[in-house]
Amino acid sequence: MHDYPGQSATAEQGWLKAHKWLILRRTSQLGLLGLFLLGPIAGIWLVTGNLSASMTLDALPLTDPLLLAQSMLSGSLPVMSGLIGALIVLAFYALVGGRVFCSWVCPVNLVTDFAAELRRRWAIRASGRLSRQLRWWLLGLVLLFPLATGLMAWELVNPVTMMHRGLVFGGLWGMGLAWLVIAAVFLYDLFLVRRGWCRHLCPVGAFYGLIGAGAQIRVTAARREHCDDCMDCFEICPEPQVIKPALKGASLGLGPVIRSQDCTNCGRCIDVCSKDVFRFRLGRGSAVLPAAPASETAAVTAAIRRSSSRQSNRSGNPPISRSSNRSIHLTHSNAGNSANASTNATH
Amino acid sequence: MNRRDFVLGSLRTAAGVGLLGLGLGLYSRQASSLPAWALRPPGALDEDRFNGACIRCGLCVRDCPFEMLHLARLEQPIPTGTPYFIARDAGCEMCEDIPCVVACPTNALDHALTDINDADMGLAIVSDQEACIAFQGLRCEVCYNICPLRDDAITLDLEQNLRSGKHARFIPVVHSEHCTGCGKCEEACILDEAAIKVLPRHLIQGELGKHYRLGWEQQQQAGGALVAPDAEHRYNLPEGMRYEHGGEGLIEDSTPFPSNPLDTLNKP
Secondary structure, eight states: OOSSTTHHHHHHHOHHHHTHHHHHHHHHHHHHHHHHHIIIIISOOSEEEETTEEEETTTEEEEOHHHHHHHHHTTOOOOHHHHHHHHHHHHHHHHHOTTHIIIIIOTHHHHHHHHHHHHHHTTOOOOOOOOTTHHHHHHHHHHHHHHHHSSOGGGGTOHHHHHHHHHHHHOTTTSTTHHHHHHHHHHIIIIISTTIIIIIIOHHHHHHHHHGGGOSEEEEOTTGGGOOOOOHHHHHOSSGGGHHHHHHOGGGTBOSBOOOTTOOOOOHHHHHOTTOOOEEEESOOOSBOTTSOGGGHHHHHHHHHHHTTTOOOTTOOOGGGHHHHHHHHHHHHHHHTHHHHHHHTTO | OOHHHHHHHHHHHHHHHHHHHHHHHHHHHHHTOOOTTOBOOTTBOOHHHHHHHOOOOOHHHHHOTTOOOEEOOTTSSSOTTOEEBOTTTOOOOOOTTOHHHHHOSSSSBOTTOOOGGGOOSOEEEEOOTTTOGGGGTOOOOHHHHHOTTBTTTEEEEEEEETTTSSEEEEEEEEOTTTOOOOOHHHHHOOSSSOSEEEEOHHHHOOOOOTTOOOHHHHHHHHTSOSSSOOOOOOOOOOTTEEEETTTTEEEESSOSSOSSHHHHHTOO
16 A cells, blocks of 8 residues: 555645655755865865864864764873863763764765665565674774774774765765775665664664663654554664554553664654654653553563563663663653653643 | 573674674774875874874864865775875975864874974985985085974085085985974975985984993093093104194105205205
């Protein structure tokens, strides 16, 4: 019945409404790139540097905290401007959602979104199986390298910074062989693993996810009772596992807010849903519905464990202790958020 | 997922990541070596530490008013994304306020560097005396004249031109304690291929053994001989002769022309 996700939303609510967040997101991605390119192309230097570290209007320093962390782990003391820049970035993404970087800023997202779109259009279903935990291992590796060898090894191959740096410092035709790396990411996403780069491998995204674990801007399946199981949101979502507990967890007593740090806040689920199930909200909400009696907490915990068993562990503990950790965390948030949760119920 | 699946899955992931790490580690060793023809901006830490500290943001490149810094691209044999310059293309102009160092958000360009004359980007060397026209006895002195630390980092030493026998040669001599390696001399060298080059200091600078003492310096410091009093050298020369140390050699001790001209004529 569907040719593509968002078809019925487009038909019922118009093209613009069904692409609102996508348009905003592309505007943000291309606009930021444009700001960086304004200097080298037009000589208007509003922003210098690149996503690794930049200086806006000679006043606002911004530094990638992951890169500064690597730099410091290699044994180098930071400079005040770099440190302030990293703190600003940390604070921003901690508030709006870490992986907002991925969907609203990162230039590689343009490539991987394109690959995902082609995958849908060409109906490429085959996909290699890859653990989503790989990105955590890679993040560990990225941080271990400067510590162990004193070299920032990851930056020699990092497609994210390579693409942005290549575009800003070389232009489309001046980025040299970095194109090959970007093309490799594209082809890998297109033919080998669905959403293989951003969802499974990218340690930069994993790091930003970690930053935004407690972010205050979230997508919520506020009208989930209107869901007609068209599956469009799952189809379009770059991290579909985050939707399920929020959208389908009502019977298990789970709250409607998507609380996973993997959610990129891209808003595509809001776009493609013809029933207006999703919307952005302020605040993290609570994991469980207030209606769930205390005696059912264990069942709820088990349910969460089932529905989001792949959810990466925030605390960085070895996976084997994850479930016990999570249940402790839940009982705490249960008690602490009971007031908050009662307001949730009205949504 | 049972325990067996979990352990095996984790092991598989760990093995894959380990292989990846090994590959990246080996590649990083290769990819982190800087070729001698690429120089780092002023204040750069030594190469190994620089490769750990630099976050490849290019702020130094952007803040250089002379646009002589570049960021390395993937296909170049320079650590990807790090800043470099090529002296022959454009040397460092040695700005007094060192904007590149000020812009650096890490200490990859050491913020302790506040006097550009203390910078150490490399060391100039007159690498080809056969090609340098000063050694042919021609007047050039371009490297000397363009040096920001002229008369300190480069001096012209006068030598006799043995070919013509009557001219001087103005030989450029680099002094390692003052040279900052800015590369202006290499940039300005008039030859098709520069005869003076700026290279990483460790590649060209020699070092005297720590135990080594130069006798005349020790003597000067001590104000006299250190082992035994210097004996006055006694020459055993034919009578009436003496040894002239200025280059004349063995000469007669007397005036060349005695007051009586017959003495000269009757000399055996």
